[in-house]
Amino acid sequence: MAGVHQPPNAPALVSFPDTDALAHSLAAFILKAQKDSLDKKGRFTIALSGGSLPKMLKGLVDNPSVKWDKWQVFYVDERVVPLDHPDSNHLACTTHLFSKVPIPAENIHPIDPTLLNDLEELSDAYEKDLIREFAQKDAARFPIFDLILLGMGPDGHTASLFPGHELLTEEDRWVAYLDDSPKPPPKRITFTYPVINHALRVVFVAAGKEKVDTLSNILDHPEAGLPAARVKPAHPGQLYWFVDDAAAEKVQYPRTPFKL
Numbered sequence: 490m491a492g493v494h495q496p497p498n499a500p501a502l503v504s505f506p507d508t509d510a511l512a513h514s515l516a517a518f519i520l521k522a523q524k525d526s527l528d529k530k531g532r533f534t535i536a537l538s539g540g541s542l543p544k545m546l547k548g549l550v551d552n553p554s555v556k557w558d559k560w561q562v563f564y565v566d567e568r569v570v571p572l573d574h575p576d577s578n579h580l581a582c583t584t585h586l587f588s589k590v591p592i593p594a595e596n597i598h599p600i601d602p603t604l605l606n607d608l609e610e611l612s613d614a615y616e617k618d619l620i621r622e623f624a625q626k627d628a629a630r631f632p633i634f635d636l637i638l639l640g641m642g643p644d645g646h647t648a649s650l651f652p653g654h655e656l657l658t659e660e661d662r663w664v665a666y667l668d669d670s671p672k673p674p675p676k677r678i679t680f681t682y683p684v685i686n687h688a689l690r691v692v693f694v695a696a697g698k699e700k701v702d703t704l705s706n707i708l709d710h711p712e713a714g715l716p717a718a719r720v721k722p723a724h725p726g727q728l729y730w731f732v733d734d735a736a737a738e739k740v741q742y743p744r745t746p747f748k749l
């Protein structure tokens with residue numbers, strides 16, 4: 490999919506009438522990415538966000554086409570709380586997806602709950618987990634995920650990369666930590682831009698009228714530099730926005746019809 494009259498790797502904006510239609514097409518998109526990845530290398534690497542994203546994955550439940558044993562799942566960001574804490578992104582993904590599907594536990598990569606009191610150790614350990622999965626297999630400078638699913642907060646943050654934060658310029662680390670997130674809880678770890686921007690496919694999922702101004706800012710005025718506007722996957726990576734019509738109401742950027 491590519492936007493009409495847009496450069497080949499310009500973001501593709503796909504808008505759906507409601508979140509059910511969005512979730513349905515998102516599942517179809519994920520399955521296509523899974524197939525392409527399994528055909529090429531026999532494994533599928535995906536990174537998930539928290540917030541409103543996990544609920545949008547319902548199209549994967551009871552779906553016989555998902556090859557759960559081939560998935561390796563990481564978290565784009567995680568709040569530094571116990572894994573069963575209501576703020577945990579892992580708990581949200583478990584509640585809405587993993588508890589309902591036959592994915593092997595070892596294919597899911599949560600943060601190490603024994604390291605919650607040491608942010609540096611915690612983010613280092615998560616980076617090492619990524620290195621075990623990627624660097625040893627692909628020998629690349631940064632991990633190359635088959636698919637990264639992102640959310641966008643009403644302030645334009647994505648992952649745990651917040652407007653004006655020093656982590657927006659981090660270029661070396663794969664996983665960074667912060668203890669001053671403006672959105673609670675304050676302590677988090679997050680993928681950095683180099684990791685996000687090396688993925689083969691990055692999909693933002695954003696729905697609801699509370700995101701209408703931010704979505705228009707990001708797509709129509711990317712030069713404003715909000716964190717979500719800084720996601721620009723390197724060639725051959727492609728960026729997609731899956732949104733609902735409520736969130737897209739003010740966006741001038743051209744829509745692309747959904748097509749696999």
Ligand SMILES: O=C1O[C@H](COP(=O)(O)O)[C@@H](O)[C@H](O)[C@H]1O
Nearest residue numbers: 538539540541542640641642648
């Ligand atoms: O705090 C977070 O917020 C973002 C956006 O959440 P949403 O509820 O507005 O979709 C989310 O993508 C991120 O994973 C999470 O930690």
